[in-house]
Amino acid sequence: MAYSERSALFVIRDITQRKQTEANLQRSVKDNRVLISAIPDLLIRMKSDGTCLSVVPGEHVSQSKMAQGYAENVNIRAILPKKEAIKRLYYIRKALESGRLQVYEQRLNIQNKYHDEEVRIVPLEGDMVLNIIRDVTARKRAEENLQQANEELEQRVAQRTAELQREKDRSEQLLRNILPISIAEQLKQSGESPAEYFEAVTILFADIVGFTSFAARVEPLELISKLNRIFSTFDQMVDDYGLEKIKTIGDAYMVVGGLPLPRSDHALAIAHLALDMQQHMAQQIDDLGNPLQIRIGINTGPVIAGVIGLKRFRYDLWGDSVNIASRMESQSEPSRIQVTEATYHCLQGQFELEKRGIIAVKGRGEMITYWLQDRQSQNIPKI
Template identity: 60%
Template sequence: MNLRHKTLLLTTLPLLGLMAILFGSFSMILQRSYGRLERQDAERNLQRVNQVMAGDLAQLQSLTEDWAAWNDTYSFIRSGDPDYVESNLSKYAFESLQLNLVAFVDPTGEIVYGTSYDFESRAFSPLPPDLPPQLTPGSPLVQFEHLAAHHEGLIVIDGRLMLVVVEPILRSDATGPARGALLMGRYVSPAVVESLALRTRLNLHLHPLPESAIAANELPDRLQSILASLEKAPDPAPTLVQPQSADTLAGYMLWPDLYGQPQALLEVRLPREIYYQGQVSRHYLGWSLLGSCLVFTGGMLLLLDRVILRRLLGLSQQVQQIGRSNDLSQRVTVPGTDELSHLGNQINDMLGELQISREKLTAEQQKAEQLLLNILPAPIAGELMQTKASIPQHFDEVTILFADIVGFTSLSNRMSPIRLVDLLNQIFSAFDSLAEQLGLEKIKTIGDAYMVAAGLPTPKDDHAEAIAEMALAMQQVTASFKAESGEPIEIRIGINTGVVVAGVIGTKKFIYDLWGDAVNVASRMESSSEPGQIQVTAATYERLKDNYRLEKRGCIAVKGRGEMETYWLRGHRPDSLFCPLKTVNAASGSTELPTVT
């Protein structure tokens, strides 16, 4: 084995080892990060289902509380007047209120009146036989610590899960003494579960749990294993997330009944989009490392083929000495008249220019860094310059704005391309100045569309208010251009608030971008808005309603989401002192909009 082969071997093996170590380390970091994001997303969806179910229970509680505080109900519990039943407990009442069961119980535990209703057959039937034993005077269901107390939750009636609320029967002024208790219930039927799935836009299943241990052993092995894991969890409301396949992830949560015993197992199945994105990132990482290794090894081979190692070693030592001393006035000496001596002369010439090149390189490096900062947010640019990679981040609350110039196509038909681009550049430059003043992150422009977000890459509490100020200021800027240019320029704006994943992917032409359903909804808000209007979703409305004037537009059809309730943003409320734009400009001594030339 000659010196060339030895040098090649000693060069290639460490590079391959380093590549394997780097790939393994970064791959593990990426896998853990995406796995954590995937689990967090699944747990959030489980909690979302739980919250929707809690909302249904709160609605039933409000209905029961309202009925229990009627003076008519207070009188009925003693008189048993049939007119009360006839006027209040008709089929229409049960169907409109979505009730399956009503029971009036006096303080002695006697059921004054009780009935159940089947929506499919549209017929009344007696109370299930296993309900009265739960309404005796000693039952927890009819025991109240004080007049404002109530009981709500799941119970098993006739072998089926039911949402139940029990309220003490009081006078209309909420005074006692209580004359008994009112129970209202609604079965958790397959139709209710299907409605829950539609409202949460999730693939979910509800598995009732058997009451006896013998029946529990008849459950599939998969469910028995999941139940065992959940019961061992220290968390009072435990969740379990398990991959089902490369494409599906399942999350599980136990639902207890009103007595604290587990009665149902909630299962939510989700597509593994985050896992898939992690695999794509790992592939990019592997190919990038392999390409770097091959390029570097090839360069080493090319150099070794063109040199004589002994003379090169002397030349290398002289160059190393100059490098260590950092004295560019020194020169190398290479005897002979061949290529190596010529190389020595070139090195000497290069040493004379190195000082100048160093200064130029420093200036160019500053320009390159500044250019990168103009393209990417400062934290992301710094991460890319240090590690050559950026891991996407998850943000729980971000507000996104999409804006589009109305009638841009007609403008392009009437104006020259140069004038049209110049006008668009002036408008977008003014928007950029607004975004900088408000501390927003401009994401990108596509044609005549403009996208900006607040709350990332550094989270901020007033992200929705900052975007609202941006939208209102954009309307003023557009109106100013319309007045100055005489062109019919109008802008259409859509805003949404929600969860996103943001970051830089790929290895060429970096761009900081956002992904998630919240981005799609924001885009739909812009496309379904009207010229000169700012349309916001209900999520954004909840964050702006205290400081801004918003007008309800109503429910509109949104592609991919069905009917959504939206609002028009009109301006500030007269009693609100909040104004992020004025706060930002106050630091520079001005409260005016950016000057447009």
């Protein structure tokens, strides 16, 4: 084709697609920049020897302590303390050798403040890795605060549990002091302890002679102290013989043998106790220097025993045998032990007993009673 001198050649090319691609690329670069700036991490491309090749901090970390020191061509040994630099090189080598992501945490002291970082090391081509460092100080502080709170809570729970256990132990001990052990266990397990009938037990009542006049002459605290010392000794004797103290009323003292656990030697044990109580009282003197005397009565027979009350538990005995034992004490004499004929038959041959004779007992009429005087030589108790 021939062209004249005044002819012109125009070439028109459609570059719409290229323009769209450039626009898309610009948008992608912009988006990537926005994305990188939003990442809460410090991105460092690094060689295997720890030399930084490029540092890309997000906007909000570019001025933080975490980014300080990192720059192109600076080695990690010049940035981190020796121990942490060696650790970083170890994980870089491990990432390159395994081809797998390595993650660890480190704590740095920056300007006298502890700073926690999570370090992720991603293996790249050749001998390069990407370090992704995230500030986890807030998270670690929250975890530590939570752990401390949990430890304090556990400590408080443990202390409270120990306090409750001590209270429980004290309550159980108090219950055992008030009630026989087997009855206390029944109440603890089932909440109730039904009354029981016992065919044969031996009951002792004791009363300090002249206690009323003695009480009128001394101060109340001195009186209670004296009575407490006497009854505490009696309590130990009761425990030694495996008997059950039922109650004290003023200066009166009540004990039973043969319940709540039946035993065949209940009368013998009570007799030994009575003689020991008598001997102990002979060593006690009042404010005037006179010996204190005790009056004791004993009876053997059937009773009903059980716990009464809902709030202030009390283990008690009921039956005619109890009333007779009480009469034996009230109609006894100072420093003497009076026993019924039923008890006499249980003790005969092992204790020295003297027949008192027939006495009138209120509510029962005439009864034959005996004085318990001593043990026979072959019947010395082994406590």
